[in-house]
Amino acid sequence: MRIRAAVTDTPGGPFTVREVDLEVPRPREVLVRITAAGVCHTDLSSQAAWPAELMPMVFGHEGTGVVEAVGAAVTGITPGDHVVLTFHSCGACAQCAAGHPAYCRSMRALNASGGRADGSTPLSWGGAPVRGAFFGQSSFATHALAHERNTVRIPADLPPAVAAPLGCGVQTGAGTVLNRLRPEPGSSLVVIGAGGVGLSAVMAGVVAGCDPVVVVEPVASRRAVAVSLGAQAALDPADGDGIVAALLDLTGGGARHIVDTTSSPEMLARALGALRHRGDLVLTGIGTEVSFDVMSLLSKGVRLHGVIEGDADPARFIPELIALYRQGRFPVDRLVTTFPFEDIEAAVRGMRDGTAIKPVLVLD
Structure with a gap:
């Protein structure tokens, strides 16, 4: 045809x-x-x-x-x-x-x-x-x-513009939190990058009861969206090394979970510095080769995750996201x-x- x-x-x-x-x-x-x-x-x-x-x-x-x-x-x-x-x-x-x-x-x-x-x-x-x-x-x-x-x-009355992103970007961000991290209520979550994947992770963190949820994002309008979606704070990475100190302060000594959507070597180094001992660092972005200080990983007992597509089974997970959307929670x-x-x-x-x-x- x-x-x-x-x-x-x-x-x-x-x-x-x-x-x-x-x-x-x-x-x-x-x-x-x-x-x-x-x-x-x-x-x-x-x-x-x-x-x-x-x-x-x-x-x-x-x-x-x-x-x-x-x-x-x-x-x-x-x-x-x-x-x-x-x-x-x-x-x-x-x-x-x-x-x-x-x-x-x-x-x-x-x-x-x-x-x-x-x-x-x-x-x-x-x-x-x-x-x-x-x-x-x-x-x-x-x-x-x-x-x-x-x-x-999917339901016939679900708006197409809402349905379409569920197949990849939204599934990736939300699934990273809900399927892989499965955070306990009250655990801290930092999301680096407030694009579609990052903000989906933010919404999932709010659904899971993470506290605080903190975003690092250079675009001011996106930081504002993150806060409106439930993030307690949104920081500008232009603040340089002060970002690590701010994250340590906001998370009570270090984040329990950090989700990076940027694959920026600079931001990943800062993420490692802002993570608490035995915390989780999740990589979701496709980017250039990055390296880590192995001693920092070992001494902190960091759990490093690589996640694609939110580690989701779409036939199960997409209906779950639709249900959360209909409830006004996503x-x-x-x-x-x-x-x-x-x-x-x-x-x-x-x-x-x-x-x-x-x-x-x-x-x-």
């Missing part, structure tokens, strides 16, 4: 909306008419570093929409269902079987290879391949093919700025210049 998609032709090149062809669903695939798609830093970092030989390429991995068709072997999903698309996983490896599909043995092949696990791509133009199946979806498009495993049914909508699909480059600029915390593309 003929669809419209935001295509990238060169590494780091612009997103250009144009027509492409999409295959019909294979036996376990689901055809979804996309109603909204979040823009995530992973889309931008992947686009910048994507191999030229795997271009042109369609990115997008926070899609939501309505099912239009399903493959012959699909069960539990039917045309007309409203769904969120999330990361793909095999369902058969030890990590998937244990309820940790974010660490699937086939994660890269299924999500970041420029195609399906067998190397094929569902997209083409004029008979030439257009690479796709990014995170099992490539949802910067009017329609996407997903697998039944990365398609989660106001995802306050992070969202919407853009028409055709204005994807404006959405990207908003993310890069800090004016949009979570840009979401909306489609008719």
